[in-house]
Amino acid sequence: MAAGLQPILSHLTGPADLKRLSLPDLQRLCAELREDIISTVSRTGGHLGASLGVVELTVALHRTFDSPRDKILWDVGHQAYVHKLLTGRRDRFGTLRTRGGLSGFPKRSESEHDMFGAGHASTAISAALGYALARDTRGEDHMVVAVVGDGALTGGLAFEGLNNAGQAASDLLVILNDNKMSISPNVGAISRYLTLITSDEFYTRFEGEVWRLLGVMPKGKKAQALAGRIKEGLKNLVVPTILFEELGFTYFGPIDGHDLSTLMRTLKHVSKLRGPQLIHVVTEKGRGYSFAEQDDQRYHGVGAFDKAEGIKVRTPSVPSWTEVFGEALADLAENDPRICAITAAMPSGTGLERLQKAHPARVWDVGIAEGHAVTFAAGLACNGLRPVCAIYSTFLQRALDQIIHDVALQQLPVVFAVDRAGVVGEDGPTHHGVFDLTFLRMVPGMVIMAPADEQELRCMLATALAREDGPTAVRYPRGQAVGVPLTEPIAPVPIGRARRLRAGDQLALLAVGSLVYPSLRAAELLSRRGIEAEVVDMRFVKPLDGTLLADIWQRHRLVVTVEENALAGGFGAAVLEWSQTQTVADPPHVINFGIPDLFQDQASRGDLLADLQLDADGIASRAAAALQYLLERRNQCSASL
Numbered sequence: 001m002a003a004g005l006q007p008i009l010s011h012l013t014g015p016a017d018l019k020r021l022s023l024p025d026l027q028r029l030c031a032e033l034r035e036d037i038i039s040t041v042s043r044t045g046g047h048l049g050a051s052l053g054v055v056e057l058t059v060a061l062h063r064t065f066d067s068p069r070d071k072i073l074w075d076v077g078h079q080a081y082v083h084k085l086l087t088g089r090r091d092r093f094g095t096l097r098t099r100g101g102l103s104g105f106p107k108r109s110e111s112e113h114d115m116f117g118a119g120h121a122s123t124a125i126s127a128a129l130g131y132a133l134a135r136d137t138r139g140e141d142h143m144v145v146a147v148v149g150d151g152a153l154t155g156g157l158a159f160e161g162l163n164n165a166g167q168a169a170s171d172l173l174v175i176l177n178d179n180k181m182s183i184s185p186n187v188g189a190i191s192r193y194l195t196l197i198t199s200d201e202f203y204t205r206f207e208g209e210v211w212r213l214l215g216v217m218p219k220g221k222k223a224q225a226l227a228g229r230i231k232e233g234l235k236n237l238v239v240p241t242i243l244f245e246e247l248g249f250t251y252f253g254p255i256d257g258h259d260l261s262t263l264m265r266t267l268k269h270v271s272k273l274r275g276p277q278l279i280h281v282v283t284e285k286g287r288g289y290s291f292a293e294q295d296d297q298r299y300h301g302v303g304a305f306d307k308a309e310g311i312k313v314r315t316p317s318v319p320s321w322t323e324v325f326g327e328a329l330a331d332l333a334e335n336d337p338r339i340c341a342i343t344a345a346m347p348s349g350t351g352l353e354r355l356q357k358a359h360p361a362r363v364w365d366v367g368i369a370e371g372h373a374v375t376f377a378a379g380l381a382c383n384g385l386r387p388v389c390a391i392y393s394t395f396l397q398r399a400l401d402q403i404i405h406d407v408a409l410q411q412l413p414v415v416f417a418v419d420r421a422g423v424v425g426e427d428g429p430t431h432h433g434v435f436d437l438t439f440l441r442m443v444p445g446m447v448i449m450a451p452a453d454e455q456e457l458r459c460m461l462a463t464a465l466a467r468e469d470g471p472t473a474v475r476y477p478r479g480q481a482v483g484v485p486l487t488e489p490i491a492p493v494p495i496g497r498a499r500r501l502r503a504g505d506q507l508a509l510l511a512v513g514s515l516v517y518p519s520l521r522a523a524e525l526l527s528r529r530g531i532e533a534e535v536v537d538m539r540f541v542k543p544l545d546g547t548l549l550a551d552i553w554q555r556h557r558l559v560v561t562v563e564e565n566a567l568a569g570g571f572g573a574a575v576l577e578w579s580q581t582q583t584v585a586d587p588p589h590v591i592n593f594g595i596p597d598l599f600q601d602q603a604s605r606g607d608l609l610a611d612l613q614l615d616a617d618g619i620a621s622r623a624a625a626a627l628q629y630l631l632e633r634r635n636q637c638s639a640s641l
Contacts, residue, residue, distance in 0.1 A: 008032060014088050015062035015113070026063065026260055030055045034288040036093065037081050042307035044096045045426060046104050047078030049285035049292050049299045050149060053179045053257070057281055058082035060263035061145065061175075064271065068112045070143040071131050075124030075152045077105035077117070077430075078301075079177065087113035097426040099603035105430055119430020120395065121368045122155030124148055125162055125174055132170040143271055145173045151345060154367025165276050166248020173270060174278045178254065179285045179296075244278045253280030258287060297348065318483040321457065321476040322419055326351025328458040328490060329388060329417075330358060332465060338386040339465060342377050344370045350390035350419055370395050374402035374414070381412040386465055390417040393433025393475065394424075400439055407471045408443045415464040416440075418475035421450075422514055422564035423595075423609065425478065428602030434595045436475055438569035441542050445470035447495060448541040450513030453482040456493075456539065463492040477514040477564065479605060498545035504534035507558040507627050508588075509619070510549075512538045512571050515562045518609075521616035522623065529624055541571045544578055552588070553579070558630055559588045560623050564614060567594040591626050593619060 008025060009032040012018070021029065033055050041048045059082070061072055067087065074080040084102060085093055089111060095101025106114040116127045128146035135142060152158055153176065165172055244251045252270060255262055263281070270277050285300070286292025291310035292299035298311060305311045319327075333339040333355055340362040343350050347365050356363040366373045370391055377387035391399070396418060407414045418440075421433045440446050447467065451457035457476055464472035501516070502523050511519035516537045523533040534556070538545065552559060561572035572592030579590060593614060600608060609615045613622055 009036060009085065009090060012086065012090070015067050015086050018059065018063040018086070021063075023261060026059055030059055030260065031288070033059070033082050033085055036085060036090070038289050038307050040093055040096055041081075041302065042305050043094070044098060045301075045303040046081070046097055047301050048289070049296045050076070050079050050179065051081035052287045052289055052292060053283040053285045054079050054147070054177060055082050055287065056258045056260045056263060057147070057175070057177065057283065058086065060260060060267055061147070062086050064264055064267040065143050065145065068115070070145065071115045071128070072113075072145045072147065073116045073118070073124040073128050073131070074106050074147050075118055075158075076121040076149045077119055079147065079149055080106045080114075080118075083113070084111075087111055097428070097602055099601070099607060101602075103428055103602065104426065105428070117430070119427065120398065121149070121152040122157040122161075124152070125158050125165060126160065128172055128174070129161055129165045129168060129170070132165075132172045133168060136170055143173060144171070145175065147175045147177060149177050149179070151368055154345065155369050156371060162244070162247050162249070169248065169275050171274055172276045174249065174276070176253075176278060176280045177257065177283055178280060179257075179283045249276045249278040251278050251280065253278075254282045255279070257281040257283035316480060318480045319454070320351075320479060321454075321481045322349070322351040322478075324351075324454045324457050324481055324486075325390070325417055325419070325461065325474075325476065326354055328461050330354040331490065332462060333359060333362065336386065336465070338384065339388065340364070340380060340385050341388045341390055342366060342373045342380075343390050344368055344373045344395060346390070346392065349392070350417065352390060370399040371402045374399040375406045377414045378402070378406040378410065378412050381407075381414050382410075386413060386415070388415040388417055388461075388465070390419060392420040392431075393418050393422075393436040394420065394431045396433075396436060397439065403440070403446075403471070404443055408445050411445055411470045413468050414471045415461075416471065416473040417461070418473055420478045421475035422477045423600055423605055423612075425605040425608065426602050429599040432600050433475075434564070434566050434600070436473070437541055437563065437565040437571055438573075440473050441569065441571075441574060443471070446542060447472040449474045449539060450541060451476055452511075452513060452516035452537045452539070453484045454486055455484055455488055456537075457481075458486070458490045459493050460539075462490050463495065466492045467495070475513060477605075482517055493539070496540050496543040496545055498536050498538045498540065498548045500534065500536050500548070502533070502535035504532035505555070506532050507560060507623060508534040508536060508552045508556045509560050509562060509623065510536050510538050510552075510575065511562040512541055514564050515614060515619075518614070518616045519562050519619055522619035525616060525620035526624060529620075531624060531627060533623065538571070541574060544574060546578065549575070549578060550582065553582055553584050556588045557634075558623075558627050559590045560619075560626065561590070561592045561594075562614070562619060563592075563594045564609075565594055566597070567592050568597055570594055589626075589630055591622075593622060 008029045034052055037051050089102060092102050097104045103110055105119045107117050108114050124146040128144050132144040255266060270279060285296040341352050341355055342364050343352055344366055345368045347356055352363050366376060373389055377389050380387040418436050421436055423432050440448055449460040451460050460474045464474055501520060509519045520535050523535045526533045561575050563571040572594055576590055
């Protein structure tokens, strides 16, 4: 900041304050916003690149419109950091993505300026249309704006919204934030000029008058048709697509998303027009931070880092679950040319880089389109390939119909690699993957596996790829794996076969996936209290190992199921359903440990598991208390007899 100049951001109380600032002040504000975002995200982690790219656009929006009276919706939600800073949350911005702090996404309960919660992409146009038609129904008069990141426009829901909005013809402004496409100087200058001209109130009124004049002239219809063809031909010279106009939107752009003056002028002009409008804005991810400008992928979503030195690549001693999956898939693909992979805009996030590098023609990134990814995989499977859909648990929810109708109903051998299963930490409730066991378990023919460690993940992937008669899911958590040596060969495991890890005669801990090793540690803690617990790595959520369960039902008073999934319909529910088929004279008491019927907030993964009592201490304490209660109740029953 230049000597003698007072900071601007620290004196803002809300977006209305922007209206008293001059253009030079607004430009200084943009620099301050970038510095605040870089400083905060370097401490808390978060989505950096996209937030730095929308600084000028966000300032222009809040300068032009009157939030919360005017409705601004963000899609994808991680673009909204600047929006948070400008809407009275700067004093809490340092708590971003921490326990009890600001969410990393728009959140309706957090601010009256957050119109729609958005952790998943492609939702804003549909929601904005709902806002617009509700406004019309109620006889209100305000703007509705959807700011759509270019990645979000790869999702089918966004196009469904565009199609409906064009047909509804209500007043609605969609801003396409395109942070991948560059504008050459000549095209940029021409397009900026045409945008300002064609959005001007005088021009649009003049164009309408000329059109009506042509219509009343002799052979006016032919004149109108000719004028229309000339107009479209000229527009196609400078406009990248007329798709939006075919959908019923008036298209403006592309314009430079970092030219604050042009942005404000365009927004002001377009806000006076009627019907659906779309402004195509080109921005640069990571703008203003050299490291992010040079590597927008690495700085898209980041952990804490040194802002002076940038992200330093460190090789951890233990690989992540994602890395283990990616390496195993690449190894298996070397010996089977049928193996291929599909990702929904997450090739690096799902560990597919090695396979993509070795066999680029066998890896497809379909964009943020999970439903399409699954049906696309079904088509590949129909024609003899062995597709692996590598999708985060929270995003796989969006493809449930395709899983049921397009894959399972046709008994196709599609493999679902369900990454980030369970609680994921700082991204919070929009990203926790705690429902996949529930919605996958209900699908007929689905086999579901959950590895306890790296070796099991490798072998389960081989098991899934060897299966020919239906879909298979392998789910694994976020973060570092357990650290077991990978010295054994990759070989399929028998479907539906659990493994007993520890003997015990007082209670049984039946665990799946990420909570197997915490359950083993819990058994050690219980042993110090004089309680001997049997521990079983169930491995399969569907089908269950009925033979092993039947043995446990004969020998134990208490059975505890442990899972990192919603209790409703999950692994524990499957065990209870199985128990109803048994005719044991004195069946054990069954208690389910898992995610309760509440959306879990943001915090570190370790803190969340501790809060849920799904760490070793929590499992041991709850199991000991349950056993004590059960023994006391039985003693009371015996005494009463």
